Amino acid sequence: MxxxxxxxxxxxxxxxxxxxxxxxxxxxxxxxxxxxxxxxxxxxxxxxxxxxxxxxxxxxxxxxxxxxxxxxxxxxxxxxxxxxxxxxxxxxxxxxxxxxxxxxxxxxxxxxxxASGDVGQAxxxxxxxxxxxxxxxxxxxxxxxxPEHTILADLTRPEDELFSGLHKMARRNVRTAQKMGVQAGRDDDFEAFWHIFDQTNTRAQLGAFPRAYYETLFREGNKHGSETYLVLSRHEGQALAGGFFLGLGESTLYLYGGSVRDDRPPAEGQDKRKDAKAPDAFYWNAMLDAKEHGYSVFDFWGIPRVLDESKHSFGVFKMKLKFSTDRYWFPxxxxxxxxxxxxxxxxxxxxxxxxxxxxxxxxxxxx
Missing domain, CATH: 3.40.630.30 (Gcn5-related N-acetyltransferase (GNAT))
Structure with a gap:
């Protein structure tokens, strides 16, 4: 039939x-x-x-x-x-x-x-x-x-196993963020997310849809069994990194986001402000949040087909690779x-x- x-x-x-x-x-x-x-x-x-x-x-x-x-x-x-x-x-x-x-x-x-062990070379x-x-x-x-090439993380593993599976630099940066008091988790401040997203797109010369599209997805995607949510990484209240997620069933997708430079003046007695490692805290806590909410697959959403160190995508790829090395194709x-x-x-x-x-x-x- x-x-x-x-x-x-x-x-x-x-x-x-x-x-x-x-x-x-x-x-x-x-x-x-x-x-x-x-x-x-x-x-x-x-x-x-x-x-x-x-x-x-x-x-x-x-x-x-x-x-x-x-x-x-x-x-x-x-x-x-x-x-x-x-x-x-x-x-x-x-x-x-x-x-x-x-x-x-x-x-x-x-x-x-x-299939290959080496990532992205032409x-x-x-x-x-x-x-x-x-x-x-x-x-x-x-x-x-x-994006046809992405990184996925299996969230069914225990938290300590997930953490030990991170790149050593990611583990160190997450610990640094924790010591500096960075707070990362679900957040309803759409304006803070939009500032991060807009600044990232401008800095990297990325394209974007009209703001009304993201606002509509944030509203309509949060109905009928699916959910949209924001995860923001804050240091001393300032949102420095974050992302927009869409989840349904076992999977959640990190669709949009980025980070901003921390241009606040340094603390008294310091020459420059210490890097709080907010992006690392964002990725790690977004994974923990997804696990806590019952998702078993975390999609980092987009890495380059071919690596080029001159492109913005190269840095994004290296950041994501610190949190999972499981690469997949969706042709x-x-x-x-x-x-x-x-x-x-x-x-x-x-x-x-x-x-x-x-x-x-x-x-x-x-x-």
Whole structure:
């Protein structure tokens, strides 16, 4: 019996099914789709059924490019009982597509371990991805929209084992932060987070969506069984590092954040202010918080495909690597729906390079 896609308009039930799948992601949550409306994208939700049983859920975003032309996108989805079902979805997806939809992009939430021991060198990229399938039936490997290379941490281990697994520099910095009185944990100060996030983006020449998008995700992602939350790292009350998280089921994602320079004057009798190691305290306490709230997988969300010490992403990668060395790939796949799919993909890639060059002086992506 073929796989069917049945529309669903019950947010709680949809999230329940998404959370229950072995291959799933918080980006398939109802609230994430609601936030994308701010960007002009239209979410559609379906239950995936086979032989009368529910075997998954799918959130699709229709993204209008120009009048009469659009694409479909499943952010880190679909959520499935088994990714082997993906090829069977192609006929149903073709039936629901409009004539204006050029192609459909999926990002199956199957974490594929990085294969090589050496991280990120250009000549190792192919070997590093040797276990990544080139296709799933009619779906063929394509560029991702979300970061395809990331670091995950297994939070099911005891706290002392987690701590001993950190890089020695991370352990030392966490202890320094504790001695200096740094406080890190869940925090409802969105303005403090926004200051950190905005300053980080400006300093690193990163792009960002309008603030309304993050505010909407913060509100809508905190409903129907999923949750959004902030973790901030403060020294003497000043927020110096922090992040925005989206969690559902067993996983939580560190989606947005950063750190700011501590430009406060030094204490009396000191030449300069001592580094409180707030970013290290942020990462460690975010992991502990996630563990305490029942998450077993912590996604650090994005490291570069190829290392380049001149890029901001290199420093971010080295920081994340201190807290876990378990690297994974989340590749994307396209289902071509129209004869114009190929030129549309090429045009979007060219546009992305142009935007990168205008904003940072290079055509390369951040990651």
């Amino acid at each position: 073929p796989v069917s896609l049945d529309p669903i308009d019950d947010p709680a039930e949809f999230n329940r099914v998404v959370a229950a799948q072995p291959f799933t992601s918080p980006l398939q949550s109802w609230g994430y789709g609601e936030a994308r409306k701010v960007l002009g994208q239209q979410p559609m939700r379906f239950l995936v059924r086979r032989n009368g049983s529910t075997v998954g859920a799918l959130q699709l975003l229709r993204k209008r490019l120009v009048p009469g032309l659009s694409t479909l996108y499943a952010p880190r989805g679909p959520a499935l009982e088994d990714v082997a079902l993906l090829p069977e979805l192609a006929p149903a997806l073709r039936r629901l597509a409009k004539v204006t939809d050029a192609y459909l992009k999926v990002e199956p939430p199957r974490a594929i371990p990085a 000549e190792d990229v192919a070997a590093d991805q040797r276990d990544v399938p080139p296709a799933y039936g009619a779906f063929h490997r394509a560029k991702t929209e979300q 994307a796949y396209d289902l071509r729906l129209s004869p114009v799919a190929t030129p549309v993909v090429k045009a979007l890639h060219a546009r992305r390079k142009l935007l990168n060059y205008r904003s940072r002086g290079t055509t390369d992506d951040i990651l």
